[in-house]
Amino acid sequence: MQPKEFLMIPGPTPVPDAVLEAIARDPMGHRTKEFSKVLVEVTASLKKLAECNGEVLMLTSSGTGAMEAAIANTISPGDKVLSCICGVFGERWAKIATAYGAEVEKLQVENGEPISVDALRDKLQADRNHTIKAVTITHNETSTGVINDLHQLALAVREHGALCIVDAVTSYGAAPIEFSHWGIDVMVAGSQKALMLPPGLAVIFMSDRAWEAQASCTSPRFYFDLAKYRTSLEQETTPFTPNVSFVVALKTSLDLMKQDGYRGIYVRHDRMKKALRAGVTGMGLKLFVPKEQYASPTITSIVPPTSISVDALRRTMKERYNIRVADGQDALKNKIFRIGHMGYVFERDILMTLSALEACLTELGYRCPSGIGVGSALAVLSTPASAAT
Ligand SMILES: Cc1ncc(COP(=O)(O)O)c(C=O)c1O
Known part of the structure; x- marks a missing residue:
């Protein structure tokens, strides 16, 4: 016999028993009042945790799915994207944006270094004609163990006016983030990190500016068309069958987090x-x-x-x-x-x-x-x- 395996890896992470028990229950019908109630409560808690006045949507995917949704809903072919890269996950934004036909410029630093706020500000100030449509930032770079100064980076992006698109997959729920106050436009996270669930559910936050970009974005999307999720959420439901068990379990997890503060x-x-x-x-x-x-x-x-x-x-x-x-x-x-x-x-x-x-x-x-x-x-x-x- 061996002791229980302990995961000290950067995700998946250990899951509390109460969350595992919630997942183990029979799934709820997703077109029921009971599920709508959970959906509304979970949405409110997710927003509170990110200090977000905008909207949050849940997607049945891993974190990368939400990253792809972020790009597919805001970036059109030919748009210029500045990707801040300090490791593998910063590079992932650049790869996704390239796949969607964006013209990607990179602001790259050595592994182990953070993104310099001054270097980002200089790059954006040099863009006098405001050709840069969006800046991608990895808050916490899992591949190196660097946390960037997201507040200051987002501020520099806001001064320029580009969309600020953030990967908070390994920081959301573990480090403070003020989505609205810091001027973030799109932010993604995944269930298997500080949210204490297994992998399989992603969340995406959207500001008003992000929705404006979404309305005119010409990139193809269907399952990840965020407007569908928004319209459904207004009716307290989802456009497709959601991962009901995980949404229910996420409520348990978020309640535990609230208890701790x-x-x-x-x-x-x-x-x-x-x-x-x-x-x-x-x-x-x-x-x-x-x-x-x-x-x-x-x-x-x-x-x-x-x-x-x-x-x-x-x-x-x-x-x-x-x-x-x-x-x-x-x-x-x-x-x-x-x-x-x-x-x-x-x-x-x-x-x-x-x-x-x-x-x-x-x-x-x-x-x-x-x-x-x-x-x-x-x-x-x-x-x-x-x-x-
Ligand atoms: C910072 C960061 N971004 C994105 C991802 C991708 O998430 P997923 O593996 O859930 O697609 C990860 C995964 O570890 C990550 O650490």
Whole structure:
């Protein structure tokens, strides 16, 4: 017998029992008053969590489906899109926009670096004729563990007037986002991250400006035609059969989040990040994102000791402790390993992962003072929660 597998990867993430139980129930009929009530409640909670005065729609897809819906509903062939790229998921926006016939310009930084607000502002100010229709931004770049300064980036986009299209797949529900106040126009998220559900449901937020763009957008779409979802939602229903079980389970999940308080959740993620960073540096390992300010509250990327391969470390973590950690992606494969800490993850899990990590590193021949990782993390966690942010 083995202990339960523990996912310390950047999604899918652990799911609370109450959410699993909600999914396990017989599905509701989707054209019923009961389901309409859930739909309306979930929509209101999703908006509250994003501080959104616009609209939010749920799509039966993974996060990438919502990214595609964002482009298909706002970008027409020939439109110019500026894609801010600091990793794999920033690049994904550029690929989708290219697939829809956009002319894509890239503002790219090295892996591990955040998007520079000044560089974005300079690029947009140089666009005197306002040919750039939209800017795509990844709030939290999962492939590197960088969180960008979305507030300031969105502000720079708003000064120019382009649409601000944001991927918040691994930040929504774990880090504060003020959709309307920050001037975001389109924002996407997925269920299998801080929303604490399995993969399969995506959400997309739309501002009034986004709807204006939607009305004149000529890109083809049918299932992802967001106007259909909007019209249906006005009648408290959906255009197609939604993933009813997940919508019902999302209500459970959002209720749990409300009980903790959103601020409490953000503080928890921040403390987990700080404790984990202290633990791994205490063990003598190198953080891939050295600047704390840009270090993700949901994913920590770590460079392994030169004598130990990412593969060996991940395998040992899995075989000895049944804990899964992630490899790097694309160019960072075998160069970094990533520990996810989002959603239904707590300080206990960080301490457990650090202990297992130290034991595995030791088994693979690395030497550090015994217990230094957990000790360094505890030094962070012994401060009162309110002082952590
Ligand atoms: C930042 C980010 N954007 C987009 C995606 C794509 O989401 P999905 O895999 O649900 O399509 C992911 C997935 O991990 C992600 O981390």
